[in-house]
Amino acid sequence: MAALALCAAVLPAGAAPVGAEPSPSAPAGPSGLAEAGQGDQELRPLDVVVAVDESGSLSEADVAEEIEATSTIVQSVLAEGSRVTVLGFGSDNGEPGQEAVTEVCPPTEVAAGPEPAQRLADCVRELHRRTPQEGDDTDHAAALGRALSQLRTGSPPGSARLVFLLTDGVLDVSDSPQYGRDPADRNDAAQRLIDDHLADARAAEVQVWPLGFGAADQDSLDAFAAGGYQEACASRPDAVPRAQVVDSGADVGRLLRTAFAAAICAGLTDEESASLAGGAQVDLQVEIPVIATDGSIVVTKNNPGIEVSYLDPEGRTVPSTGSQDGSEFSRSGENGPVEALRIRDPLPGTWTVRLSSPSGAAEELVSATALWQGAISTYLSVEGTGRPGEELTVRVELWTRRGVVSDPGALDRLDFGAQVSGPGLEDADIDLRDDGEPPDRTADDGQYAGTVIAPDRPATLDFTSVVQGEGVAADVRELPYEVTEAGRAVSARVEIERLDEVWPGRAINGTATVANDSAEPARIALLLRAGDELLATVEPAAAEVPPGRHSVPFTIALDPATPRGPATITVDAVSGGDPAASLGSSQPLNVEVRDAPGLLERYWWAWTALLLAATLAAGYASLLRARRREAADVRGLYAVLLRHGAPAGPDLRAPGKWSDRFRFVIRDEDGVAPRLEHPLPGETPYTAWRDRSGRIGVTTPRGERYLITPGGAGEALPGGLHLAFRDERRPAKRTPGRTRRRTEPAAPVAGGNPLGAAPADRARYGDGDPLL
Numbered sequence: 001m002a003a004l005a006l007c008a009a010v011l012p013a014g015a016a017p018v019g020a021e022p023s024p025s026a027p028a029g030p031s032g033l034a035e036a037g038q039g040d041q042e043l044r045p046l047d048v049v050v051a052v053d054e055s056g057s058l059s060e061a062d063v064a065e066e067i068e069a070t071s072t073i074v075q076s077v078l079a080e081g082s083r084v085t086v087l088g089f090g091s092d093n094g095e096p097g098q099e100a101v102t103e104v105c106p107p108t109e110v111a112a113g114p115e116p117a118q119r120l121a122d123c124v125r126e127l128h129r130r131t132p133q134e135g136d137d138t139d140h141a142a143a144l145g146r147a148l149s150q151l152r153t154g155s156p157p158g159s160a161r162l163v164f165l166l167t168d169g170v171l172d173v174s175d176s177p178q179y180g181r182d183p184a185d186r187n188d189a190a191q192r193l194i195d196d197h198l199a200d201a202r203a204a205e206v207q208v209w210p211l212g213f214g215a216a217d218q219d220s221l222d223a224f225a226a227g228g229y230q231e232a233c234a235s236r237p238d239a240v241p242r243a244q245v246v247d248s249g250a251d252v253g254r255l256l257r258t259a260f261a262a263a264i265c266a267g268l269t270d271e272e273s274a275s276l277a278g279g280a281q282v283d284l285q286v287e288i289p290v291i292a293t294d295g296s297i298v299v300t301k302n303n304p305g306i307e308v309s310y311l312d313p314e315g316r317t318v319p320s321t322g323s324q325d326g327s328e329f330s331r332s333g334e335n336g337p338v339e340a341l342r343i344r345d346p347l348p349g350t351w352t353v354r355l356s357s358p359s360g361a362a363e364e365l366v367s368a369t370a371l372w373q374g375a376i377s378t379y380l381s382v383e384g385t386g387r388p389g390e391e392l393t394v395r396v397e398l399w400t401r402r403g404v405v406s407d408p409g410a411l412d413r414l415d416f417g418a419q420v421s422g423p424g425l426e427d428a429d430i431d432l433r434d435d436g437e438p439p440d441r442t443a444d445d446g447q448y449a450g451t452v453i454a455p456d457r458p459a460t461l462d463f464t465s466v467v468q469g470e471g472v473a474a475d476v477r478e479l480p481y482e483v484t485e486a487g488r489a490v491s492a493r494v495e496i497e498r499l500d501e502v503w504p505g506r507a508i509n510g511t512a513t514v515a516n517d518s519a520e521p522a523r524i525a526l527l528l529r530a531g532d533e534l535l536a537t538v539e540p541a542a543a544e545v546p547p548g549r550h551s552v553p554f555t556i557a558l559d560p561a562t563p564r565g566p567a568t569i570t571v572d573a574v575s576g577g578d579p580a581a582s583l584g585s586s587q588p589l590n591v592e593v594r595d596a597p598g599l600l601e602r603y604w605w606a607w608t609a610l611l612l613a614a615t616l617a618a619g620y621a622s623l624l625r626a627r628r629r630e631a632a633d634v635r636g637l638y639a640v641l642l643r644h645g646a647p648a649g650p651d652l653r654a655p656g657k658w659s660d661r662f663r664f665v666i667r668d669e670d671g672v673a674p675r676l677e678h679p680l681p682g683e684t685p686y687t688a689w690r691d692r693s694g695r696i697g698v699t700t701p702r703g704e705r706y707l708i709t710p711g712g713a714g715e716a717l718p719g720g721l722h723l724a725f726r727d728e729r730r731p732a733k734r735t736p737g738r739t740r741r742r743t744e745p746a747a748p749v750a751g752g753n754p755l756g757a758a759p760a761d762r763a764r765y766g767d768g769d770p771l772l
Helices: 060-074 115-126 140-152 183-203 218-227 249-263 604-632
Strands: 034-036 046-053 083-089 101-109 160-167 206-213 244-246 272-276 281-288 294-300 307-311 321-324 327-332 338-344 349-356 364-373 377-383 391-400 414-422 425-430 447-453 459-469 472-483 490-496 508-516 522-530 536-539 542-545 548-558 565-575 578-585 589-593 637-643 662-667 675-677 686-690 696-699 705-708 715-717 721-727 762-764
Touching: 046 060, 046 140, 060 083, 060 115, 060 160, 060 249, 060 294, 060 338, 083 115, 083 140, 101 115, 101 140, 115 327, 115 338, 140 160, 140 183, 140 206, 140 218, 160 218, 160 249, 183 206, 183 218, 206 218, 206 249, 218 244, 244 249, 249 364, 272 281, 281 294, 281 364, 294 349, 349 364, 377 459, 377 472, 377 578, 391 414, 391 459, 391 472, 414 447, 425 447, 490 522, 490 565, 508 522, 508 542, 508 565, 522 536, 522 548, 542 548, 548 565, 604 686, 637 662, 637 675, 637 686, 696 721, 705 721
Parallel strands: 046 083, 046 160, 160 206, 206 244, 490 578
Antiparallel strands: 034 377, 083 101, 272 364, 281 349, 294 338, 294 364, 307 349, 321 327, 327 338, 377 391, 391 447, 414 425, 414 459, 459 472, 490 508, 508 548, 522 542, 522 565, 536 548, 565 578, 565 589, 637 721, 662 675, 662 686, 686 696, 696 705, 705 762, 715 721
């Protein structure tokens, strides 16, 4: 990204946006390397006064729009410790009980819980159109004076002071006797008072943001904007106070949201709206970017009876108060027309607002938008030997509470710039890049680097960096750097092992390679730099390094209580006697902190091997079962009945479905037309099956068992019958050690065997068959 020219209108913000004191800078010690630390990542508090016109020229619709717009703003203040006041103004026309300005919402401090925002959401509904008896003209002078008076007392320390003036008309105090006897001169007197108030505002660093609608005069409102404090939270044109005028009160909400976001350098998403009928439900979506550390989703529902739920980018409903996954929530305004969910450390991505209207309710136009800020701080360092004429490397990192920002999409929204001043280097711009080309270490890691040549003689150089962009205030760092003839005595190169994820109990290893060019031992300290919530230690915390070049190994250990999620870790080596004198820094390590893996995950390789072995065993067993099932299938078998060598009836085919048994009966076994048929229920059949020897096993109705070779002579039965088999699935198989014979009747054999002697192609069960 091209270097950003530093603008004098940008306030030195240090760790906080908009005018906070710059963080302490560390002068370069003997190492020749200096750093300005990133400080706290918190938003600068605000002191906001919203002055709302209540004059009689307003319509009821205008007042409703003013209430909605004001409610949106007072519930969108994100920085804790801020203060919000709401004033209503008309005029004091000299009648008893009239006040030109009334306090609608007293000064209310914005705290972590929902109660302060809820009080503000409730009290703004007291805004109303004044009657003539209340004083219904337009006194801008009284409104501005009361707002400045409010800001003079009790303002939060270090806060940015802002006045938002909503009006539908021009200055009109002709009926207000406090501005003089002659009504014709009263507006001029009030204008002179306004000019005085604006001068006071400029001196007190109070910005004035006038917003007009209807008959409001652009020129007079321009004078309000230009008369107050002009220095902005960033060097962007939209961050400077300006007046805006729209035709209708219907646009006041959009106008005020835009002005408020510009005044505090916040990001504002486009409003998404939809019609919601009674008994129906609608989803609206808003986008919160990675750079956001604080956000507010504002929902305009008009009907307080409409229920609203909020879903994070992972589709989970978030609580109204409390925390979830590192984010903190605070909801307000549920009982009004406008409600808001404030989020600290929101998950980036698309959020869903789900609105449900009660049955029978009128159709309403509902909308949602998100206002967000990035509480950022930068880390500026200068590396070199500290000698004249050398090339110095300048590095700038951007940090939020979660650590260094490295997301390319988030970084594209920002401008990084650096300058150096010194002899021959008057406000010279430094080109900063994150492209992986030297001196940058790694592309797209969030650390920008550039170079500059030191003067050829001893000098003090003043480095300045600034980071600003959409949704973030300008963060400015200033760093002096000494160039001396002697140059450095001690330097260090710090490296951390590159990991993607860590957990308590897993050490992160690193090495500090120290070059000690002095004649004495040098004591160094190792300092851990991380996001606000990371709980970790580095061991050893210090080491003594003798002259020469030596390596100091160290480990980083996470506390079990450290939050899970993304984190950034950097280790700085500093002089043991002067912690402000940095000797070298590691490249930021962006990791995911997670729970320690269990045994299953830790020994995944062993479990994988076991699973593979089990899978192979199961597959082999399944293959064996399939083969056995296939071998037992009687499909393809035909039973053949012969009488005196000739067929007796047609052959009988086994069932067409898988079965390991083939059952049949012989009809008319002793008659003239014996034949084979499938049995009827209750009949005792012959049962055939495939034996593992390749032959066919048969059990007769009388319980005798035989083995018969398919295609062989078969088994002799009474009455000159023979039972044989043929197999269409397999070729005829010779029984080992036996001779194939033609089928012929078996000769009776003495010994009482009713079926006679077994021929060569069959054998009784148990006659030496090794598989039985």
